[in-house]
Amino acid sequence: AAIRDVGRVMGMPYNQVDAVAKLIPNDFHITIDAAIKKSSRLRAAMEDNTEVKRLIDTARRVEGMPRNTSTHAAGVVITHDPVSSYVPLATNDGLVVTQYIMTTLEELGLLKMDFLGLRTLTVIDDASKASGVDINKIPIDDQRVYKIFATGQTEGIFQFESGGMKQMLMNLKPTSLEDLIAATSLYRPGPASQIDTFVHNSNNPGDIKYDTPMLEPILKNTYGCMVYQEQVMQIFRSLAGYSFGRADVVRRAMSKKKHDVMERERTAFVDGCAKNNISSSVANAIFDKMTDFASYAFNKSHAACYALVAYRCAYLKVYHTSRFMAALLSSVLDNSNKVARYIAECKRVGIRLAPPDINSSMKGFTAASDKVINYGMLGIKGVGNDFIEDIIKERQNGNFSSLKDFCERMQGTRFNRRAVESLIRCGALDNLGANRKQMLQVLPILLSSIEERYRKTMYGQVGLFDLGNEKATDQIKLPQVDEFSKNELLQMEKEITGLYLSGHPMDKFDAYIESSGCVRTYDILEAGKSGARLKDSAKVSLCGIINHITVKQTRSNKANMAFVTLEDLYGSVEVILFPNVYTRFASQIIQGNVITVSGTVSVEEDKEPKILVNSVSLPKEMPTVKPQKKKRTGLFLKFSSHNDKALDGVKKILASHKGSLPLYFYFEDTKKYELAPKDNFVAQSETLIFELRALLGDGNVALII
CATH class of the missing domain: 1.10.10.1600 (Bacterial DNA polymerase III alpha subunit, thumb domain)
Known part of the structure; x- marks a missing residue:
């Protein structure tokens, strides 16, 4: 920094x-x-x-000097008298805060509590109420629920969404809440070094070794690994005879790296262990392990809460999928990347996102059925909360039948023309018997007529002949015009909702992306995190549509460089073209263009990862590995030829996944599929697909069932 x-x-x-x-x-x-x-x-x-x-x-x-002030995300100081009588106060972004950091507050004897507000708790509450489920009474040993952890299908599951965590889960194959508690504790910078040992020991209990038999009852549930702070305290108590209070003091000293305190305690610990016939060499080795680990150790009580929240999410996702995904989408309406990613997950599990509909949509996303989620009207720009409430209230008198019916019935509420235009442009009125271009063209005339009549009625100006004649609005006819083009409709939806609702410009490039080995935006956004697929400086290609372009001059030579936002089906990322690259490819950097960029991943602390672009190309259709002429089912793998170097590695992977699923090899040089002998057929599993794609690339592995 x-x-x-x-x-x-x-x-x-x-x-x-x-x-x-x-x-x-x-x-x-x-x-x-x-x-x-x-x-x-x-x-x-x-x-x-x-x-x-x-x-x-x-x-x-x-280095080391204060850079800026910040507010503890969840810390609250509680005092008997006004806080200002104990410590100086300040304001930070409108919040009243103490001018002292948390450790100083603790040293002064003040009580600081962390109240962590989790969006996920609202998701669980909304989804369980919509499903009629008492979330406090669900079983916590349901193996169908643990299966989605074991197969890495944890999109939308609290604490278990990242690529690295999914891979760990597929290796660990959790079957109990205890396994989830350990997983959420291990998957962090310090304990992460123990993940391989933990996974190995969980699958091979015979390999677990303890420095002394007295450690077995303490570390048995975590397969011989230190995972929790409570275990550190228990080791002090059981092996060296410490009291609860003293064990906690030492744990805190270790976590804060107070070397002088720890060295004083080493002697006491070794002496205490000697009373239990534990040699000084073993006692010192155990103390060293605890010292190395304590600063990273997790509270098991904290981890247990996180694991239970994750399990409840998974339970709702398994048994009440559409309601869970609807609640999840409603909770991230302000995060377009998250919305896009969860919509893609809905598509994967067979749930369709219906565009907003004036007669059925509510404020947030709602499940219309087990297979359909209605878009929430709060996600429509220009349509306020009050107007949405008026719409929901009015349709209790019956569905709206036309644009005229809607405008007439909503006149006199918190109604405005801009909101109606937004509803039309995003498709919320598509089921009212007219196309969007017709409605947008007739709207000004229709509203003028309705407003004039409403004004006359309000002030008693309706004449004798007005009462006997047909309403003026009934004389207004829809113009006979064709609908906007598909691309125009998609752009309107994107502008009004932040999403492409009736399709996506990238849909037709999906096969190309799979075949060309391009990464997805979520791969970029997770880059650099522990266990992520991509590291800093990784070479990647990404295909997406250009949503935003900012061109700036460099300070040194006043040359132009570009900051471009690229979007695919799963979200958007920023890519940077420095002057030498931008000069070469400026003609392709146009709003709405679909391009493929190649470059390196750039990861910075506290910023979203980006791609530093080396080259730009236009995507083209490429053959996929899916068989077209015959509807064969099975696992299809693509190789350059029979001499492809990847074949040996693939055979090793396949050998440990025997089963009944047909296996096909496709060779690019001959353009032919070859069915493997029945003895080589495989068992369908997420782990198998993940391992093969890691070796061959996503576009060279296809599962058709």
């Missing part, structure tokens, strides 16, 4: 500062001085470039 801030002030090019910052090893609490000692590449950069040396030297001087 110090290097990036100093580089920005010095006016150095973004990519140069980014390259230097990434030479800092990604170690916990590393300093710039330690990084220089550890990284020969960083030392070389400083020696070869005086500007880089000046950058690093300046960053050293500001």
Whole structure:
């Protein structure tokens, strides 16, 4: 952070500062001085470039200084008298906050509580009420629920959505809440090093080893691995005879790396262990393990709460899928990437998202049936909460039958023309007997007539002849015009709702994306996280539609560079074209164009990952591995030829997944499918598909059932 801030002030090019910052090893609490000692590449950069040396030297001087003030996300200080009588206060973004950090508050003896508000609790509450389920009475040993964890189908499940976590779950294959508690505790920077051991021991109990038999009852449920802070405390108590209070004091000292306290306790721990016939060498080894681990250890009580919330999400997803997904979508209406990703998940599990409908949509997303979710009207720009409430109330008198009927009945409510235009443009009035172009053209005339009549009625100006004649609005006819083009309709939906509702411009490129090995936007957005498929500087290709372009001049040579937002079926990411690249491909960087970019992933702390683009191309249709002439079912794998180097690796994977599913090999050089012998048929599983795609690429593996 110090290097990036100093580089920005010095006016150095973004990519140069980014390259230097990434030479800092990604170690916990590393300093710039330690990084220089550890990284020969960083030392070389400083020696070869005086500007880089000046950058690093300046960053050293500001390193460790307060950069900005921030508010603890969930911390609340509770005092007997007004808080200002104990500590100085300030405001931060309109919130009253203490000027002291949490550790100082604790040292002063004040009570700080963390009240964590989880969006997921609202999702569970909404989905369970819509399903008529008492969520507190569901069984917690349902193996159908654990199966979606074991197969990595955890999209939308609290704490278990990331790619790395899904992979861990597929390896672990949890069958109990205890396994989920361990998984949510292990999948973090510190304990993550134990994941492989934990998974191995869970599948091979005979390989578990304990430094002393006294550790077995403490570590048995976690397969010989230290996972929780409670285990650290229990080891102190059981092996060395500590009291509850003293064990907790030591645990806190370990977690805060208070070396002087820990070294004093080492002697006491070793002496206590000696009374239980545990040698000093074993006692010291155990103490070292606890010291290394304690700063990362999780409270099991905390992890248990998280695991239970995740299990309840999974239960609702398994047994009340459409209602759960509707509640989930309603909870992320302000996050277009999340909405797009969950809509894709709905599609995967066979649920259709119906466009908004004035006669059936509610405020949020709602399940119309087990297979259909209605779009929520709160997601429509320009349509306010009050107007939506009026619409829902009025349709209790019967469905709206036409645009005229809707406008007449809503006149006098919190009605406005802009809101009606938004409803038309996103398709919410499509079922009222007219196309969108007809409704938008007739709307001004219709509203003028209704408003005039309403005004006359309000002020008693309706004449004798008006009462006997047909309403003026009945004389207004719809213009005879054709509907907007498909692309125009999609663009209107995107503008009004942030989504493509009646289709997606990227639908026709899906086969190309699968075949070409392009990544998806969610792969980019997860890049750099623990266990993620992509790391920083990974080389990738991404195909998407251009939604936004910002062109800026660089400070150094005033050349143009571009920041482009690319969207696919699952979300959107920013890609950056530096001047030399933008100059070459500027003709293709046009709003609405579908392009494929190739480049490297750039991961920065506290920012969403981006792609630094090297080249741009226009996507073209490519053959897929799916058989077209005969509707064969089975697992289809594509290779360049019979000499493809990947064949040996594939055979090893297939050998451990024997079953009854037909297996086909497609060879590009001969353009032929070959059915494997029946002895080589496989068992269908998510793990098998994941392993094969990791080796061959997504576009070379197709499961048709």
